[in-house]
Amino acid sequence: MTDEVSRNERIKEASDYLRGTLADGLREEITGAIVEDDQQLVKFHGMYLQDDRDLRPERTRKKMEKAFAFMIRVRIPGGVLTPQQWLALDQVARDYGNHTMRLTTRQTVQLHGIIKSNLKATLKEIDAALLNSIAACGDVNRNVMCGANPDYGPDHVAALDLARALSNHLLPHTPAYREIWLDGEKIVGGEEEAVEPIYGKTYLPRKFKIVVAVPPSNDVDIFAHDLGYIAIRDDKGDIAGWNVTVGGGMGMTHGEEDTYPRTADVMGFCKTEDAVKIAEAVVTVQRDWGDRVNRKHARLKYTIEDRGLDFFRAEVVRRAGVLLEEAKPFVFTSTGDRYGWSDGADGRSHLTLFVQNGRLADSAVAKQMSTLRQIAQAHESEFRITPNQNLIVANIPPERRTEIHWLAKEAGLLAPVSGLRRNSMACVALPTCGLALAESERYLPDLMRALDERLSAHGLAADDIVIRMTGCPNGCARPYLAEIGLVGKGPGRYNLYLGAAFDGSRLNKLFAESLDHAGIVAALDPIFAAYADRRQKGERFGDFCIRAGFVAACGNGRDFHANTGVKRAS
Numbered sequence: 001m002t003d004e005v006s007r008n009e010r011i012k013e014a015s016d017y018l019r020g021t022l023a024d025g026l027r028e029e030i031t032g033a034i035v036e037d038d039q040q041l042v043k044f045h046g047m048y049l050q051d052d053r054d055l056r057p058e059r060t061r062k063k064m065e066k067a068f069a070f071m072i073r074v075r076i077p078g079g080v081l082t083p084q085q086w087l088a089l090d091q092v093a094r095d096y097g098n099h100t101m102r103l104t105t106r107q108t109v110q111l112h113g114i115i116k117s118n119l120k121a122t123l124k125e126i127d128a129a130l131l132n133s134i135a136a137c138g139d140v141n142r143n144v145m146c147g148a149n150p151d152y153g154p155d156h157v158a159a160l161d162l163a164r165a166l167s168n169h170l171l172p173h174t175p176a177y178r179e180i181w182l183d184g185e186k187i188v189g190g191e192e193e194a195v196e197p198i199y200g201k202t203y204l205p206r207k208f209k210i211v212v213a214v215p216p217s218n219d220v221d222i223f224a225h226d227l228g229y230i231a232i233r234d235d236k237g238d239i240a241g242w243n244v245t246v247g248g249g250m251g252m253t254h255g256e257e258d259t260y261p262r263t264a265d266v267m268g269f270c271k272t273e274d275a276v277k278i279a280e281a282v283v284t285v286q287r288d289w290g291d292r293v294n295r296k297h298a299r300l301k302y303t304i305e306d307r308g309l310d311f312f313r314a315e316v317v318r319r320a321g322v323l324l325e326e327a328k329p330f331v332f333t334s335t336g337d338r339y340g341w342s343d344g345a346d347g348r349s350h351l352t353l354f355v356q357n358g359r360l361a362d363s364a365v366a367k368q369m370s371t372l373r374q375i376a377q378a379h380e381s382e383f384r385i386t387p388n389q390n391l392i393v394a395n396i397p398p399e400r401r402t403e404i405h406w407l408a409k410e411a412g413l414l415a416p417v418s419g420l421r422r423n424s425m426a427c428v429a430l431p432t433c434g435l436a437l438a439e440s441e442r443y444l445p446d447l448m449r450a451l452d453e454r455l456s457a458h459g460l461a462a463d464d465i466v467i468r469m470t471g472c473p474n475g476c477a478r479p480y481l482a483e484i485g486l487v488g489k490g491p492g493r494y495n496l497y498l499g500a501a502f503d504g505s506r507l508n509k510l511f512a513e514s515l516d517h518a519g520i521v522a523a524l525d526p527i528f529a530a531y532a533d534r535r536q537k538g539e540r541f542g543d544f545c546i547r548a549g550f551v552a553a554c555g556n557g558r559d560f561h562a563n564t565g566v567k568r569a570s
């Protein structure tokens with residue numbers, strides 16, 4: 001290894017396959033934290049050390065240690081949980097966490113507020129429910145998503161099977177998780193090849209994300225991910241194979257134009273039996289070619305921008321030893337969830353619920369966690385987390401439909417009328433996210449009240465418009481693929497992006513910078529008015545913003561920062 005590699009590369013290499021000094025750090029009672037290098041390693045185990053940022057000023061004044069606690073992110077390929085698993089997560093959230101469950105933009109559950117001394121107990125209970133948090137974070141393949149819209153036809157079964165196969169194949173092999181958190185016996189590491197045949201000692205240069213989409217729904221937002229598979233049907237309607245996409249990603253840094261979001265390219269078509277081989281080849285090319293010096297340039301999207309898609313594809317094909325055919329035609333129509341009831345062929349029904357920004361809690365107005373617990377306790381229905389922070393209660397028997405409908409309604413979990421709300425997402429941000437520059441999850445509902453009022457005034461209240469907010473430019477709620485994207489710039493200030501495609505295929509562009517609440521409403525109100533007045537039949541808000549000249553259409557990658565001068569409509 002050269003001298004130049006980033007600090008994280010050295011930490012990984014010295015970690016003895018992700019062990020570091022985590023086991024000792026857990027026993028250290030003098031602090032609620034762990035040492036810095038272990039803070040990087042613990043991510044590979046699905047955890048982040050955080051502190052409550054609301055409490056920082058007071059604790060600093062009182063010369064107290066920060067209010068440290070851990071966030072645990074569970075690995076749930078395809079977002080599917082049995083009722084027993086749902087109940088187990090609900091229980092640990094109440095016993096050890098902050099009494100909330102946070103459904104994420106990658107179909108998982110995050111538990112916040114777990115103090116160090118409770119980590120092992122929490123992970124043991126999660127393990128007893130046949131779940132874990134291995135590789136939910138870190139420089140490895142993360143939770144694999146797949147289309148969650150509630151059709152449950154054979155396409156969805158095939159997509160879930162593929163998501164699970166990819167997830168299993170790319171799971172780290174190190175026994176460190178079992179040793180440290182579950183008191184497993186220490187297994188002495190062998191040769192690098194034997195311990196981590198795919199990743200090696202230093203794992204990947206950066207995080208890696210895979211999704212599986214079932215057209216016409218692009219609910220997984222396939223173009224935002226490192227690697228994606230699009231289900232392609234044959235003439236009889238069976239799965240013929242998968243178009244493969246590579247090189248999508250959202251994260252960037254304000255003011256650094258060599259960082260940018262990028263939509264994935266369609267690289268070719270593969271048969272189902274070759275899909276995992278292709279994934280392994282993509283991962284190992286990225287392992288070997290990805291930038292290990294500059295972490296801001298280490299995602300696959302930069303490898304592909306720098307080397308070119310053709311060169312990358314040729315290397316993937318060579319390593320996989322299988323052919324990639326020319327990509328097949330496909331059509332996506334939306335990125336959102338289909339709310340409400342749908343019926344399965346077996347007489348059972350599925351109910352897609354609206355969970356505002358993914359946060360489930362029991363509050364004075366709505367007992368959401370209790371309600372879902374009550375539904376799960378009947379042990380009949382499956383719980384499916386969507387890629388849009390929502391939840392599907394699936395396989396509901398006919399005799400429970402009415403009861404579950406009313407329970408969900410009372411808990412405020414049925415989809416709202418507002419088209420903006422139905423298509424909204426916000427990342428966690430404050431108070432737990434250490435990278436947040438501005439509020440997101442706690443603020444978006446207030447902003448939407450104001451925007452809904454303006455939309456109603458223009459007769460647009462029920463129109464589907466995708467809005468997403470994040471507290472910083474990392475892009476956790478995929479804001480650069482939203483028709484209205486709001487990205488935190490500083491306390492109470494947001495950059496406003498417009499012009500993404502409703503089907504998730506085109507990025508948006510910067511329209512205005514550093515707006516406060518009043519500024520956002522004032523910027524959007526005339527655009528809503530123009531949309532109501534001048535849109536063409538069926539024209540989506542994002543497309544209108546471009547046609548009317550509010551923003552230029554975004555190409556890809558490096559084009560994101562070009563031509564962002566605010567262009568007013570004539």
Ligand code: SRM
Nearest residue numbers: 104105106108249250251252426427428432433474475476
């Ligand atoms: Fe994310 C870092 C939350 C999906 C791009 N993300 C973080 C951290 C862990 C902050 C940190 O590093 O200290 C956030 C924890 C906040 C908290 O308090 O819980 C965080 N990310 C989330 C979640 C919970 C957002 C949500 O509201 O649902 C999502 C959890 C997903 C999961 O279950 O695995 C989440 N993050 C995403 C996505 C969307 C996606 O994957 O579909 C993205 C954009 C796609 C992409 O990866 O390009 C995303 N998160 C980032 C980045 C920027 C990565 C980059 O390439 O620049 C960071 C920062 C980093 O990695 O350095 C980040």
Ligand code: SF4
Nearest residue numbers: 427433436471472476
């Ligand atoms: Fe935190 Fe930024 Fe991700 Fe929001 S987008 S959760 S503020 S890292």
